[in-house]
Amino acid sequence: MTVASPLHPHPPGAVPVIRLESVQKSFTLPNGERFDAVRALSLDIHAGDIFGLIGKSGAGKSTLLRLINLLERPDAGRVVVGGRDLTTLSRAELRGTRQSLGMIFQQFNLIQNATVADNVAFPLKIHGHHSRAETKARVRECLELVGLESKIDSYPAQLSGGQKQRVAIARALAPRPQVLLCDEPTSALDSETTQELLATLRDINQQIGVTIVIVTHELPVVELLCRQVAILEQGELVEQFAVDAPPAQRLTALGREIDALVRRRARDAQEALAATGHATRANAVEQGVAYA
Numbered sequence: 001m002t003v004a005s006p007l008h009p010h011p012p013g014a015v016p017v018i019r020l021e022s023v024q025k026s027f028t029l030p031n032g033e034r035f036d037a038v039r040a041l042s043l044d045i046h047a048g049d050i051f052g053l054i055g056k057s058g059a060g061k062s063t064l065l066r067l068i069n070l071l072e073r074p075d076a077g078r079v080v081v082g083g084r085d086l087t088t089l090s091r092a093e094l095r096g097t098r099q100s101l102g103m104i105f106q107q108f109n110l111i112q113n114a115t116v117a118d119n120v121a122f123p124l125k126i127h128g129h130h131s132r133a134e135t136k137a138r139v140r141e142c143l144e145l146v147g148l149e150s151k152i153d154s155y156p157a158q159l160s161g162g163q164k165q166r167v168a169i170a171r172a173l174a175p176r177p178q179v180l181l182c183d184e185p186t187s188a189l190d191s192e193t194t195q196e197l198l199a200t201l202r203d204i205n206q207q208i209g210v211t212i213v214i215v216t217h218e219l220p221v222v223e224l225l226c227r228q229v230a231i232l233e234q235g236e237l238v239e240q241f242a243v244d245a246p247p248a249q250r251l252t253a254l255g256r257e258i259d260a261l262v263r264r265r266a267r268d269a270q271e272a273l274a275a276t277g278h279a280t281r282a283n284a285v286e287q288g289v290a291y292a
């Protein structure tokens with residue numbers, strides 16, 4: 001049996017949950033010119049991963065994320081999710097397959113005049129096949145996952161930004177997707193709320209194994225949350241690496257910045273550990289205890 005290691009988390013030959021093959025997307029600008037937002041880009045994302053897409057503004061990150069669930073249809077290339085090429089599916093088939101691709105957004109996109117429970121139940125209701133009791137139980141389960149059971153009867157206006165994003169996560173998870181696509185999910189949040197939300201996303205990934213793909217412009221988000229990162233420049237994938245891999249010769253400034261953040265955190269953790277050791281030793285000496 002082939003075993004995954006922390007540095008190579010995917011056993012050789014493992015089939016990716018998402019495979020983009022030479023995807024291409026252009027837009028026509030108001031002046032009639034064509035703009036290539038994503039250029040012949042290929043990428044594999046494996047089941048259970050937390051995968052960051054980063055790059056400067058306009059690099060094509062959000063377009064790439066929206067290509068994964070075909071909110072944007074590629075001009076060329078294949079988008080294979082769970083072994084199916086989404087570009088070949090009928091509308092009805094695509095609607096069904098989108099159930100396996102949950103999505104959250106920077107501005108939460110909740111239904112304002114519906115309660116938290118109804119927001120989370122929404123994807124279950126529009127896709128039918130669920131009894132009232134099943135829907136109710138699933139809503140509660142998803143709100144528990146994001147720590148928001150107590151807000152089940154609240155309306156979005158009564159919630160903080162972080163709580164709204166948690167409701168959006170619960171709603172995205174309700175149909176049991178394989179993948180959660182996150183488009184700048186923490187951009188509207190302060191840094192403390194961001195940290196809490198990242199912890200929630202990490203827990204969810206660990207507990208239910210959902211694959212997370214996240215677009216962000218905040219490098220600490222990549223460093224704290226992601227296992228893999230892909231760096232985009234002008235619609236092309238220029239670099240990809242495992243965030244916890246030893247620092248290496250990186251091709252991009254963003255890659256080097258991520259390495260520096262990882263190194264700094266490792267150093268801080270070591271210093272904190274050493275400080276704890278010193279404190280323990282000093283304490284022991286103070287109390288006249290022999291310290292081995």
Ligand SMILES: Nc1ncnc2c1ncn2[C@@H]1O[C@H](COP(=O)(O)OP(=O)(O)OP(=O)(O)O)[C@@H](O)[C@H]1O
Nearest residue numbers: 027028029037055056057058059060061062063064
């Ligand atoms: N519907 C559209 N019509 C025309 N141009 C578009 C459209 N959507 C995106 N673009 C252009 O494509 C390019 C890539 O956009 P995209 O939103 O994917 O970039 P991004 O890397 O996510 O940027 P940001 O971090 O600023 O959100 C941008 O120049 C954008 O203006």
